[in-house]
Amino acid sequence: MTLRARIVVERPAFRLDLDLTVGRGEVVTLLGPNGAGKTTALRALAGLTPLTEGSIELDGVRIDREPAERRPVGVVFQDYLLFPHLSALDNVAFGPRCRGRSKAEARLLARELLDRMGLAEFASVRPRRLSGGQAQRVALARALAVEPxxxxxxxxxAALDAHxxxxxxxxxxxxxSGFDGATVLVTHDPLDxxxxxxxxxxxxxxxxxxxGTPTEIARRPRTDYVARLVGLNLYRGEGDGDRVRVGDLAFAAEEHVTGPAFVAFAPRAVALYRARPDGSPRNLWEGRIDGVERHGDNVRVHVEGPVPVAADVTPAAVAELDLTPGRPIWVSVKAAETHAYPA
Structure with a gap:
């Protein structure tokens, strides 16, 4: 591993306790809600926030006792923090100059990095004349210039518009993908x-x-936050073979689980009915409409009942079923689209 860290930072009413390893060439993303400790962890790695306990090793060498400016670490901040009075070239050359390179050496390295970023023609341009994407690439080049x-x-x-x-x-x-060191990225955006x-x-x-990997996390969320992040309904219950009991409901699922278990399914897998449907759906219960909101091209319907559930339906279905808050509704989920796994 390139990076091995135990990061403990204590503050009044908050404690961050994180074990983190990152391999050579690997990108690890710290994901979580506001206030979870993501940025605190990043600042501790950079040397901007002191550790209460723990250690940080990079390529087998402890760096947590080193000041920020002496650590082999490059940082790209949310708003990039480019020096407004310097050109793109001089912004990138700033780090190597601070590390002892001559002006000529630093500017040569900066030109090479800007060329790699496709920004050679913007070397003399100041930050205010750069687009958001160009500024981000200059900030990345500046971080890489110190050979972290x-x-x-x-x-x-975060500072970029949607397009x-x-x-x-x-x-x-x-x-x-071309950086052979360790990369740690902080975000609250699931797509990023x-x-x-x-x-x-x-x-x-x-x-x-x-x-875990993005695929593993998306398939098997383990908290409500992660489930919301990947767009799934998630419940914790007790497995008994082919069913998982959650409160008064017993969910039939594709997998067999015994003991503490999670049950998860997508909002698009939920069907809504004004009256009890014919046949014998294996996962069926009655609830009440709690709220309705636009969700992409569809409408997300929130239903309260034995378990709260989110369902994605078409705008036509909203009108046809008269899905207004307070209305009783029957909820059904196919067992083939319900997944169970150990808690």
Whole structure:
């Protein structure tokens, strides 16, 4: 592993306790709600926040006792923090100059990095004349100019508009794939996390609640936050073979589980009926409409009952079923679209 860290930071009413490893060339994303401790962890790695306990090793060498300016770490902040009075070239050359390179050496390295980023023609341009995507690439070049072994990215796409974000997200992934050190990225955006990360570390209330590849996290969420993030209904119950009991309901699922278990299914897998449907659906209960909201091209309906559930239906279905708050409704989910796994 390039990075091995035990990060403990204590503050009044908050404690971050995180074990983190990142391999050479690997991108690990710290994901979690506001206040979870993501940025605190990043600042601790950068040397901007002191550890209460723990250690940080990079390539087998402890760096947590080193001041921030002496750590082999590059940082891209959320708003990039480019020097407004310097050109793109001099912004990138600033780090190497601070590390002892001559002006000529630093500017030569900066030109090479800007060329790699497709920004050679913007070398003399100041930040205010750069687009959001161009500024982000200059900030990334500046971080790489100090030849870091650890690259830290703090919400690197947050300052971009939606159209630019789509383009720069895929471009950033390509740039990161060419970096052979360790990369730690902080975001609260699930799409950024899924596209950019090789591995996700989900933090809630200062502690890791789930870790794995984007596919593993999306398939088997383990907290309500993660379930909402990947767009699933999630319940915790007790498995007894082919069913999982959640309160008064017994969910039939594709998998057989015994003992503490999770049940998950997508809102699109939920069917709603004004009257009890014919036949014998294996997962069926009665609830009441709690709220209705637009969700992409569909409408998300929130239903209260034995378990709260979100259902995605078409606008036509909303009108046909008269899905207004307070109306009784029958809820059905096919067993083939319901998944169970150990808790």
């Amino acid at each position: 072994r650890l690259l830290l990215l703090d919400e690197p796409l 630019t974000r789509l383009e720069i997200r895929s471009e950033l992934r390509r740039r990161l 996390a899924m596209v950019l990360a090789d591995r996700l570390v989900v933090i809630e209330n200062g502690a890791v609640v789930q870790e």
